[in-house]
Structures are given as structure tokens and as C-alpha cells.
Amino acid sequence: MTWNLWLLVGFLGQALFSARFIVQWIASEKARRSVVPVAFWFLSLGGGATLLAYAIHRRDPVFIMGQGAGLFIYLRNLMLMRKASQRDRNVRQAA
Known part of the structure; x- marks a missing residue:
């Protein structure tokens, strides 16, 4: 029972980790250039x-x-990324 649960955990982790490449590919195709969306880093984490x-x-x-x-x-x-987003927000508010 425990072995099967840990095997499931391992496959879940691998699925999350692999999904980040699909997210990055889709975002790059939409932008028509290579981009790394924030979702990539959350899936990585x-x-x-x-x-x-x-x-x-x-x-x-x-x-x-x-x-x-x-x-x-x-x-x-x-x-x-969070720091850059806050800086951008501050610049927009100051303008």
C-alpha cells in the first residue's frame, strides 16, 4: 500500500515537472518568441x-x-519576477 502511494507521488511530481515544458511551449507559440511564463516556475516548484x-x-x-x-x-x-512586477507597478503609478 505505502509503496503504491509513493509511486503515485513520484509520477505526480514527474507529471507536474513535465507539464512546465508544455506551458512554456504554448506561451512561446502565442507570443511568437521564446518566453518563460510564471506558470513554468510554479510547475517547476x-x-x-x-x-x-x-x-x-x-x-x-x-x-x-x-x-x-x-x-x-x-x-x-x-x-x-515578483520584484520586477512590483517595480513595474510603482513606475506606472508614478507616471
Whole structure:
């Protein structure tokens, strides 16, 4: 029972992580240029966190390190995007 639940968690994490590429592709096609939408980073964060939980359960140090490091990058990109959005909002309000 527990094994099946963790297998489901692993597949869910992989599905979230893979979905980010579909989101990025669709956004780029709509813009007619390469773009990385904010949804890409949220899917990265959700998929990465889920896969990290699975990796910890499996006690796989390589997988844990890879997913753990990725989480910092995804969070940092979301923080940078939020900061840029606030700056843009402030510029518009000042104008």
C-alpha cells in the first residue's frame, strides 16, 4: 500500500515537472518568441518539491541533491519576477 502511494507521488511530481515544458511551449507559440511564463516556475516548484519528497523516501542522494538545488533556483526566479512586477507597478503609478 505505502509503496503504491509513493509511486503515485513520484509520477505526480514527474507529471507536474513535465507539464512546465508544455506551458512554456504554448506561451512561446502565442507570443511568437521564446518566453518563460510564471506558470513554468510554479510547475517547476511543485514538481520539484514533489519529486524531492519522493527522492527522500527512496533515500537517493543524487536525486535529493538535484531536486533540492533546483528548488532554490525556482524560488529565486519567482522572487525576481515578483520584484520586477512590483517595480513595474510603482513606475506606472508614478507616471
